Every structure is written in structure tokens, then in C-alpha cells.
Amino acid sequence: MRRYWRIFQEFFRTCFVEELEYRSEFLGNLLSSFFGVGIAVLTVQIFFYQTNQLGGWAYADVLILLGIFNTLQGAIDFALRPNMSRLLEHVRKGTLDYILTKPVDSMFYVSFRHLVFWRLIDILLGVGLIIYGLVQKHYIPSLADILMFSVSLFSSLVLIYSLWMMLMTTSFWVIRIDDLSFIFYSFFETTRFPIGMYRGWLRILLTYVLPAAFITNTPAVALLGKWNGVTTLLSIGIAGLFLWLSRRFWRYALRSYTSASS
Amino acid sequence: MFRKYIALIRMKYVEMLAYRLATIVWMTGAMVQPLITMVVWTNIYPSQSNSFILYFITLIFVERMTSAWDVWELDREIREGTFSNYILRPFHPIHWAIAENIVYKVLFLIVLLPIWGVLAVFVPALRPDVSGWQFVLFVTALFLGATLRFMFSYICGLLGFWVTKVTAIYGMFEVVSLFLSGRIAPLSLLPPILKQISMYLPFRYMIGFPIDIVMGTMTRVEIGYGFFGAMAWAIIFISVLRWLWKAGLKKNQAVGG
Numbered sequence: 001m002r003r004y005w006r007i008f009q010e011f012f013r014t015c016f017v018e019e020l021e022y023r024s025e026f027l028g029n030l031l032s033s034f035f036g037v038g039i040a041v042l043t044v045q046i047f048f049y050q051t052n053q054l055g056g057w058a059y060a061d062v063l064i065l066l067g068i069f070n071t072l073q074g075a076i077d078f079a080l081r082p083n084m085s086r087l088l089e090h091v092r093k094g095t096l097d098y099i100l101t102k103p104v105d106s107m108f109y110v111s112f113r114h115l116v117f118w119r120l121i122d123i124l125l126g127v128g129l130i131i132y133g134l135v136q137k138h139y140i141p142s143l144a145d146i147l148m149f150s151v152s153l154f155s156s157l158v159l160i161y162s163l164w165m166m167l168m169t170t171s172f173w174v175i176r177i178d179d180l181s182f183i184f185y186s187f188f189e190t191t192r193f194p195i196g197m198y199r200g201w202l203r204i205l206l207t208y209v210l211p212a213a214f215i216t217n218t219p220a221v222a223l224l225g226k227w228n229g230v231t232t233l234l235s236i237g238i239a240g241l242f243l244w245l246s247r248r249f250w251r252y253a254l255r256s257y258t259s260a261s262s
Numbered sequence: 263m264f265r266k267y268i269a270l271i272r273m274k275y276v277e278m279l280a281y282r283l284a285t286i287v288w289m290t291g292a293m294v295q296p297l298i299t300m301v302v303w304t305n306i307y308p309s310q311s312n313s314f315i316l317y318f319i320t321l322i323f324v325e326r327m328t329s330a331w332d333v334w335e336l337d338r339e340i341r342e343g344t345f346s347n348y349i350l351r352p353f354h355p356i357h358w359a360i361a362e363n364i365v366y367k368v369l370f371l372i373v374l375l376p377i378w379g380v381l382a383v384f385v386p387a388l389r390p391d392v393s394g395w396q397f398v399l400f401v402t403a404l405f406l407g408a409t410l411r412f413m414f415s416y417i418c419g420l421l422g423f424w425v426t427k428v429t430a431i432y433g434m435f436e437v438v439s440l441f442l443s444g445r446i447a448p449l450s451l452l453p454p455i456l457k458q459i460s461m462y463l464p465f466r467y468m469i470g471f472p473i474d475i476v477m478g479t480m481t482r483v484e485i486g487y488g489f490f491g492a493m494a495w496a497i498i499f500i501s502v503l504r505w506l507w508k509a510g511l512k513k514n515q516a517v518g519g
Contacts, residue, residue, distance in 0.1 A: 051306040186294040204393045
């Protein structure tokens with residue numbers, strides 16, 4: 001574990017150096033991140049221009065949810081997304097061999113090798129939005145709330161990672177598509193709003209099959225002090241289950257991987 | 263001219279076949295956001311669910327039929343210098359783009375119409391009460407919308423002769439148009455000031471206007487004004503396009519040139 005943490009730090013350092021070569025783009029990226037958050041808030045405002053609750057959530061609650069969404073999206077764009085297209089290329093060209101022969105876990109390597117730093121701004125903006133939502137609501141979370149929030153946020157990160165990894169692993173078979181991440185984002189969009197909004201089979205699907213409910217909703221509810229132990233435990237369980245599944249799937253895919261020349 | 267187009271269309275058709283899977287994935291993905299927005303609105307106004315379902319399913323259809331991607335193609339081709347190949351040919355490059363648009367949109371039509379048909383069997387809201395006259399108006403508005411969006415995208419692409427980040431600029435316009443074209447909300451639900459602004463900008467005529475015709479919420483005068491606005495923007499876009507094309511060719515220096 002310690003060793004992997006050190007390797008991750010090393011990835012971090014090399015990517016940071018790489019990114020410093022493109023310093024001039026920083027301002028543009030900063031602006032586009034602010035623009036993105038601004039538009040998201042504006043969208044919520046358009047909805048609340050016509051109503052005062054959405055799936056049982058008030059304006060401030062939805063802002064907190066949006067903040068969590070933005071934070072998680074930032075995390076995806078920071079660590080996961082940059083690696084997707086590269087794996088596709090490795091599989092297509094057969095250069096995955098180089099990674100498989102390295103004395104590091106291949107799944108770890110392909111998912112964290114490339115990092116895009118300026119996306120950390122999105123995480124900061126997301127946190128800012130969460131705080132703004134709390135201020136709007138005049139609610140100060142207790143220590144227990146924050147603890148529960150952190151646990152469920154961690155589960156959602158694991159969950160996102162597993163779902164992402166499963167999608168990425170399909171690239172061993174589907175190499176015609178240049179950007180599979182598009183599929184993930186389409187699904188991820190559903191977590192932008194309260195899950196209570198969805199009805200019937202759609203809600204069941206988004207809670208149990210593709211656990212969107214556990215990604216943004218559970219942490220938001222926890223932060224607002226409405227957590228319960230069972231849900232939190234459930235979120236940890238589901239995250240663990242999905243991580244195990246994605247691991248199995250990766251192994252299975254590797255077994256069927258035949259390098260480029262064979 | 264006609265024979266040339268047949269040849270172009272055949273070529274683009276073969277190209278498309280190679281990317282079938284990607285096309286289908288993009289198409290399905292593009293439906294997600296309107297569907298989520300639809301769920302939001304049916305939550306806000308449960309009693310009007312049916313009209314929101316019709317609105318947003320029509321939106322998906324109109325959005326696909328008017329979609330434009332030429333800015334990305336042009337940006338890449340101009341930046342990498344491969345655009346010169348097209349300039350050399352004795353045929354305006356825009357015809358390639360138009361042929362491609364025709365091929366893809368026929369494909370969208372072939373996929374989407376049966377889906378609509380099947381859905382309509384189960385969802386009564388999807389059987390709109392549209393008169394023959396209204397239908398003609400809708401198709402005309404849809405065609406105008408597709409033309410406007412295509413030209414707008416092509417204009418932004420041609421800006422690539424001068425600036426390198428055209429896709430970022432286009433992305434910004436796309437986001438603004440989310441609100442002003444009726445994709446986040448039917449224009450009648452927007453704050454009045456935004457609604458006012460949308461009447462004068464081109465975005466509404468690309469997507470929202472054809473949908474409003476199907477919904478039957480506009481008076482005759484409003485429809486008349488709508489067509490006037492769409493035509494006016496079409497004329498503006500055509501002139502800008504011609505002018506940019508001439509100016510751009512003078513400016514163009516391919517990579518290595």
C-alpha cells in the first residue's frame with residue numbers, strides 16, 4: 001500500500017512537470033471551470049424560478065448536491081478521464097505489453113498514470129458550492145455529519161472508480177469508439193439531481209442496478225444531518241462489491257488480451 | 263451538380279458505415295440530458311406531464327435532426343493543414359459537409375421515427391394532434407433550423423483561419439444556447455427577460471421554434487414572426503459565411519506553407 005502511494009506521488013510529480021509546460025492555458029482553463037459552475041447554478045435557478053422544491057429538496061439542498069456532483073466530476077476529470085483514451089490506444093497498438101511487464105499492478109497503472117491538474121479547480125469550486133449551500137441553509141454540520149459525509153463520499157469515489165473501470169475494460173473488445181467516457185458521463189448526469197425525482201422502475205434501476213443514488217445523494221443527505229447508519233453501511237458494501245466486480249472483469253479481460261501481433 | 267452530390271453522398275455513406283457503433287452511442291448519449299430535464303419538469307408540474315413529455319421527445323428529435331459538428335472537423339483540418347486538400351478541388355468544400363449532413367440525418371431519421379412510432383403505441387402523449395398545415399410548417403421550420411445550426415457551426419469553424427481555439431468559443435455558444443434555444447426549459451417558462459432576448463438571437467430558431475409549432479402554443483402572428491426571424495438569420499449567416507470564406511482563403515497558410 002505504502003509503495004503504491006509512493007508510485008502515485010511519482011505519477012503526480014511527472015504529470016505536474018508536464019503540465020507546467022502549458023502554463024499559458026491556465027487562465028483559460030480557470031475561466032472555463034468558473035463558467036461551468038456558473039451555468040450549472042443558473043440551470044438550477046431556472047428550475048427554481050418555477051418551483052420551490054425538486055423531488056422534496058429545497059434550493060440550498062440542491063446546491064449542495066450540485067457541489068458534490070461538481071467535486072466528483074472534478075475528481076473524474078483529474079485522475080480517470082485522461083487515462084481512458086490512452087488505454088484504448090495501448091490496446092489497439094499492442095503497447096499494453098509494456099505495462100503488463102512492469103512490476104506494478106496493471107489496473108492501478110492504467111487508471112492513474114496520467115493526471116490533469118487544472119481539473120482540481122473543479123474540486124475546489126465544488127467544495128465552495130457545498131459551503132455556499134450550507135450558508136444559504138444556515139446549517140452547521142456536526143462532527144458526526146461530517147464524518148458520515150466523508151465515509152459516504154469515499155464510497156462514492158470507489159463506486160465511480162469501479163464503474164469507470166468496468167467501462168474502460170470493455171475497450172479490449174470495442175476499439176472502434178475513440179471516447180468511451182462519453183457513455184459514463186451520460187450516466188453520471190443522472191446524479192446531478194435528487195434521486196427522489198425519478199419514479200417507478202427508473203428509480204429502482206438508478207438505486208440498485210446502476211447505483212446513482214449512492215453517488216451524490218447519500219453524501220448530501222449525510223452532510224445535512226439526515227444520515228442513517230444502515231444507508232452508510234450499504235453504500236460501503238455496494239462500493240466494495242462493485243470494486244470487486246471491476247477487478248474480476250479486468251482480470252478476465254487481460255486473460256483474453258492477445259497482443260497486437262498475435 | 264446533382265451527379266456530383268450522388269457521388270459525395272455515396273462516399274459519405276461508406277464512411278459512416280465504418281463508424282456505425284460510435285454513431286449509435288453518440289446518438290443514445292445525446293438523449294440523456296433532455297430526458298433528465300424532462301423528468302425535472304414533470305416533477306415541477308405533475309399535472310402537465312403529458313405536454314412536457316411531448317415537448318422533450320420532440321426536442322430530442324429536433325436536436326438530432328439539426329445537430330452540427332462541422333466546427334470540430336474544420337478546426338482539426340485547418341490546424342493540421344489537411345484542409346488544403348479540399349481547397350484545391352474545383353468544388354466548394356462546404357458541399358462535402360452538406361453531403362455528410364444529409365447522410366447522417368437520414369440515418370437519424372431512419373432510427374428515430376420507428377422508435378417514436380413504437381413509443382407512441384404505449385405513451386398517448388406522443389400522439390400529437392397536428393394538422394397537415396402544422397406539419398408542413400414544422401418540417402419547414404426544422405429545415406431552417408438545421409440550416410441555421412449548420413451554417414453557424416461552419417462559420418465558427420472558418421474562424422479557425424484566425425484563432426486556434428474555435429471549439430472552445432463554439433462550446434461557449436452551445437452553453438448559452440442551452441438556455442436560449444429551449445433546451446433547459448420551454449421558452450415560455452423562462453424569466454421574461456431571457457425570453458425576450460431569445461427572440462432576437464439565432465438559437466431559438468435552431469431548436470425551440472420547430473418544437474413550439476408542434477406544441478401548438480403559438481398564435482399565427484407569432485409563427486409569422488418566427489419564420490421572419492429564422493429567414494433573417496439565414497440571410498445574415500449566408501452573407502457572413504461567404505465573406506469569411508473569401509477572407510479566410512487569403513489568410514490561409516497551410517502547415518508548412
